[in-house]
Amino acid sequence: MSMRRDEALVELSGVTKVYGEGTGMVTGLADVSLRVGAGEFLGIMGPTGGGKTTLINLIGGLDRPTRGTVRVADHQLERAPEDVIRLLRRRHIGVVFQAFNLLPSLSALENVALPLLADGLARRAAEPRARAALEQVHLVERAAARPAELSGGEQQRVALARALIADPMLLLADEPTGCLDTRTGAEMVDLLLRAHRLRGVTIILVTHDERIATACTRTVTVADGAIVADRRRPVGSTAGG
Numbered sequence: 513m514s515m516r517r518d519e520a521l522v523e524l525s526g527v528t529k530v531y532g533e534g535t536g537m538v539t540g541l542a543d544v545s546l547r548v549g550a551g552e553f554l555g556i557m558g559p560t561g562g563g564k565t566t567l568i569n570l571i572g573g574l575d576r577p578t579r580g581t582v583r584v585a586d587h588q589l590e591r592a593p594e595d596v597i598r599l600l601r602r603r604h605i606g607v608v609f610q611a612f613n614l615l616p617s618l619s620a621l622e623n624v625a626l627p628l629l630a631d632g633l634a635r636r637a638a639e640p641r642a643r644a645a646l647e648q649v650h651l652v653e654r655a656a657a658r659p660a661e662l663s664g665g666e667q668q669r670v671a672l673a674r675a676l677i678a679d680p681m682l683l684l685a686d687e688p689t690g691c692l693d694t695r696t697g698a699e700m701v702d703l704l705l706r707a708h709r710l711r712g713v714t715i716i717l718v719t720h721d722e723r724i725a726t727a728c729t730r731t732v733t734v735a736d737g738a739i740v741a742d743r744r745r746p747v748g749s750t751a752g753g
């Protein structure tokens with residue numbers, strides 16, 4: 513995936529997302545523009561219903577804008593064919609959701625290996641990489657466990673390992689600590705910070721937690737479908753970084 517040097521990794525221009533039709537129409541985002549550079553750790557904050565998930569879904573190609581353009585690297589997502597978006601997500605965009613979204617019938621190892629298997633890699637090539645990814649989230653000893661046998665914090669670490677397995681350039685996380693207690697939530701944030709520091713992966717993270725926001729290099733506040741604040745932190749002030 514190539515990119516011109518002067519370009520942001522992610523660029524939304526005049527993006528509006530309207531859900532439903534007729535009297536049931538709801539505006540998720542209204543005329544939002546946003547540029548995110550490679551290497552940023554961006555926190556999306558704001559009240560429930562403000563449009564944070566809508567924003568993440570549009571950037572991840574999980575949904576398409578009603579109006580406006582969404583570019584990730586050199587792909588215009590608003591007009592990319594479905595199979596191109598699928599490939600982009602498999603190879604270059606990792607996603608972690610609040611509710612983990614693991615496949616219950618597969619082991620932790622198989623869940624992590626899934627993006628590689630879906631991309632056509634043989635099991636014997638994918639599994640060592642999945643094992644290494646589980647090692648990075650300190651879970652390799654639970655490789656054979658099914659999601660139901662894991663705690664919430666462990667399931668979310670499996671989801672993070674799966675999101676990072678293909679070494680994506682962009683990691684999207686929608687309230688990844690929302691279902692976790694304070695301690696396991698803090699562990700998750702440490703792992704995200706490590707991925708940001710060691711892999712240089714660009715992270716866009718939705719969070720309600722002020723302490724998590726202080727770890728970000730920039731925070732954007734979304735309310736009523738619009739960006740109402742955009743703050744950058746000076747380099748070097750990143751917590752734990």
Ligand SMILES: Nc1ncnc2c1ncn2[C@@H]1O[C@H](COP(=O)(O)OP(=O)(O)O)[C@@H](O)[C@H]1O
Nearest residue numbers: 531538539540559560561562563564565566567
């Ligand atoms: N699939 C959907 N269908 C209809 N309305 C939706 C849908 N998803 C989100 N919305 C609406 O869009 C607005 C923004 O929602 P969302 O992006 O989920 O906000 P947040 O993640 O900040 O809580 C809300 O009014 C919400 O009810």
Ligand SMILES: [Mg+2]
Nearest residue numbers: 564565566686
């Ligand atoms: Mg949300």
